[in-house]
Amino acid sequence: MTYPFTDDHDMIRDAARGFLQAWYDGGKGPERVYQSGTAFDGAAWQSFAKELGMAGIAISEEHEGAGLGDLGRVVVMEELGASLCAIPFLTTCGIVTDIIQTAGEATAKNRYLKKIAAGELSAAYCDGHDAAAKVVSHVVHAAEADLIVLSGRGEGGIDYFAIPKGTAGLKITPEKTMDPTRSFAAVDWNDVAKGNLIPIGYGSEDQHEKLITQSFTALAAECVGGAQKCLDMTLEYAGQRVQFGRPIASFQAIKHRCADMFILIEAARSAVYAAAMAAPEDNTEAALIAKAYATDAFFKVAGDAIQMHGGIGFTWDYPLHFFFKRARANRSMFGSSERDYDRLAGHIFGDAA
């Protein structure tokens, strides 16, 4: 048990790591998902969410979750990042859980949270309130989600609606992605009757932005887990690979670059833990920093890992490319790090647009 974690977190981490590394299986897990062409492993989701009970990690005990909050979610996301397991945890247990817990009405909470916590419901969030055409592409995990949570513009704020899979008129078109372990789809609700959009909650624009930003922390934690895995693989490889009669790990050109990877990862970890520790009503800035820093760090570390593996790192058979592609994908999820830093600059100068 190491600060800021407790014994509960350690137990969760051990269980998640055991399952997810067995799934990862030296890279065979991501390759299997790639071969399947769906960017989703339903059996893994079933086991992870339902049997291991991971889906309720951040859901309050009142709704039969584990009540471990952002910090608990960080633990799970780090392990997911280290395995690239293709399951809709980030959206179901991150953003949608946050929307329902924070902005949801009592009926919605009762209807959905218990089911999510039990691993019986997966969900994706569709950012729909600026989509006049009622079509949004690149919606993460929408392809496999049991429930789409849609934001719409209401009077002076944001309304949230639930659209269960199979609702008449709901069109979900999976998209082919460069990162084969994370699914994206286009969501089209033009033909969904208004009465079939189930209202579940409401929030002001500001509250909405805070809510969305809160889930940045989970994404950032995934980056830390992925980057750590890249460094671990690099250290192992550099210790075995012999050139000029010595393991390449003994050369400073390699050592110093690994040291730089470690610095980036530990700094990102600090940013993520600080964001997860911050009070929910006051964590926007910390979450922005965590996401901006960790997404950049993961991308840099994954690229460096390929470089230090030499030719083998460039092959499809060696699993590093999956991490590199995930790192790339995470740089554009919820917008770029440049945009995060720009928002931060607005806070610092007090001149936010």
Added chain:
Amino acid sequence: MSALREEFSKWMSDNLCGDYECLRGRATPGDEDAFPGMRLKWEREMGEAGWIGVSWPKEYGGRGASLDDIVGFNEEYAAHGGPGRAGHIGETLLAPTIIAFGTEEQKAKYLPGIKAGTEFWCQGYSEPNAGSDLSNIKTKAQLKNDQWIIEGQKIWTSLAMDSDYIFVIARAEEGSVGRHGLVFLLVKLDQPGIEIRPIKQMSGTAEFNEVFFGGAVCGEKDIIGGVGEGWKIAMALLGFERGASTLGQQMTFADEFRQIVELAKKNGASRDPLIRQRIAKAYAGLKIMRFTALRTLEAAETGELTKEGYISKIYWASWHRDLGELAMDVMGVSAEILEEGEYNKLQKLFLFSRSDTIYGGTNQIQRNIIAERALGMPKEPRGGGTVIKG
């Protein structure tokens, strides 16, 4: 706020004023020559009030302060604009070493002066040919007639000009190499065998000095540990800096950062999108620095040795150097102009911060340390002719 922190905060408000007002925010790195007399007087003021050695055990006159209290103490000091400390080497490095390894006689002889803020220490480690390769010590100490006779030279000695004593690692065993055969000596500076020469730095000031030993002496008993244990003691001393003071240092950094933000608002640099990105990144870096320090300190409280502490030095040094560069870019062409013929605060920051990535272990040595200790990679060749194989 803890009771100790509150008490200290009030004391700072009540005392860092009047004659001492001029010291507020001064004597930071690059500004070390500000008001030397007043600074030594300020140390005595702190000593008299019992604010030196709060982290020492009670039996040695300390308050046995908890980690939270020490952090609070350092943060309050910085928040009130307390000047750069002249006595920190004695208080935070040598005193804990004496308490852990010294004799009762040494404790009685040296601790009271440090505690009172009347006796100052400097550190005699580096030599012209023992920088990153610190164990390549050439300064010699020979025992003759109950006295150690010291010959050689130390360099980059901070604050030697204002100090009363120097602790020195020297070679006591003829023919020994590397970490073997060294002794850790406690030497009075004011004696005929010692000459101190300041080194003028690129910042125009002189925090660092050369110290020459030509037959300098100290008593046979003025050593910590035995002959041959010098390296062990020297390294243990560095280990006493647990990082609590870095939180105070970070508040100084935060002040510098705020000054740059204010300047950018005033001169319009804040409208430049590239400057905005860099300002935001500097801000993020400062927050990350703080939480990394907290992780290390909290783990240490429960007796755990965590690895992220290894990034501390290279992270803050690189961050601070980058801040200096950012400050100049925010100033624009006026960065080239001396106001009243002097470097202003930001110009000093820019120039002095070039040393941050060099002293206390260069960034390159830090990367070796991280690779070897945090990541378990093969070791570099060590001094003393032993090559450690990968």
